[in-house]
Amino acid sequence: MATRDLTWFRAPGADRPGTTNLCYHALDLRVIRGEASAPALTTATGSYDVAWLLEQVGALGGVMRSFDLAPGQQVAIGLADPLTEAVAFLAALRLGAVVADTTDRASMVLTDGSLEPLGGVPALLHGVASQDPVWQLEWEFALSAGRTDPAPVVDVAGDAPALQVDGETVLTRDVPTHDSAAARLVMALGAGEAVAL
Numbered sequence: 001m002a003t004r005d006l007t008w009f010r011a012p013g014a015d016r017p018g019t020t021n022l023c024y025h026a027l028d029l030r031v032i033r034g035e036a037s038a039p040a041l042t043t044a045t046g047s048y049d050v051a052w053l054l055e056q057v058g059a060l061g062g063v064m065r066s067f068d069l070a071p072g073q074q075v076a077i078g079l080a081d082p083l084t085e086a087v088a089f090l091a092a093l094r095l096g097a098v099v100a101d102t103t104d105r106a107s108m109v110l111t112d113g114s115l116e117p118l119g120g121v122p123a124l125l126h127g128v129a130s131q132d133p134v135w136q137l138e139w140e141f142a143l144s145a146g147r148t149d150p151a152p153v154v155d156v157a158g159d160a161p162a163l164q165v166d167g168e169t170v171l172t173r174d175v176p177t178h179d180s181a182a183a184r185l186v187m188a189l190g191a192g193e194a195v196a197l
Contacts, residue, residue, distance in 0.1 A: 006190075009155050017158040020173050023094035024153045026189035027054040039194040043083055047194070053087070056143070060091035060124075061151030063142040064108060067122040071096030071154055073107035074164070078115030082197035084126055084139075089182050096156040099182065100164045 006025055012018030027050060030038065036051040069075065075092040077099055079085040088110045092099050100106060109115055109123040117123035123136045130136040137145075156173050163171035163182050171183050188195045 008158070012158050017160075019155040020158050021094065021096070021153045021156055022162060022173055022186045022190075023057065023090050026090060026093075026186050027057060028153060030189070030192065035192065038192070040189060041083060041086060041195050041197055043197045048083070050189075053090070055147075055150070056087045057090045057094060058150030059143045059146035060087055061094045062146035062149045063124065063137070064091060064095055064097070064146075065151045066145075066149070067108060069095055069097055069108055069122075071156055072098060072160065074098045074100045074105050076100050076103045076106040076109045076111070076115055078109075078111040078113075079126055080112055080114065081126070084112075086185055086195075086197060089185065091151070093162060093186070094151055094153055096154040096160070098161045098164055098169075101166070104167070 006020050007029055008018045008020050010019045030036070030050045031054060037049050039047050040050045040053045041048045064075070075097045077085060077088050077092070079088055089099055103109055103115055103118055106118065106121060109117050109121060110126070111117065111123065112126040113128045117125070117136055120135060124139055124142050125136055126139040130138055158173050160173050161169040162173050163169070163180065170180065185195055
């Protein structure tokens, strides 16, 4: 796989980690480079370009931000559909959140039923009905709302966690090379490649 150097908003130095954003590296930068219509994701049912993916990620990020999701907070993602999961992962990165595979300490849950929403914790539900109108939003309704105020990119410290598995940080912002689907997604998109899901 080809690579492109990460774009730094503030360059790292001897006594500072610098700031960057993996979602910016994967999507925004490609639009700036004139690659908006280039294929980003392919599935068995179709192909999705960079502009479409950025629009979806920005909309989902807008909803997540409306629940005051802050950089460093955990987002538990349990989604079986790879396309939806990719959008969710990139939206969390856009906000500087940490993607986790468990609801322990989660500040938000994105699920199709594989993860149990927590009482008093915002949840976005994909394909399942809301049981709590205050804390749970259905996916398409949430995206419609998010399109009115899409999330901008958040500066994140280069050494900040991006992905945690079994409670351990396996991916940081400045070293997105872990052997996981999430890391491969970010690096392939950032390198200008289309990702088959």
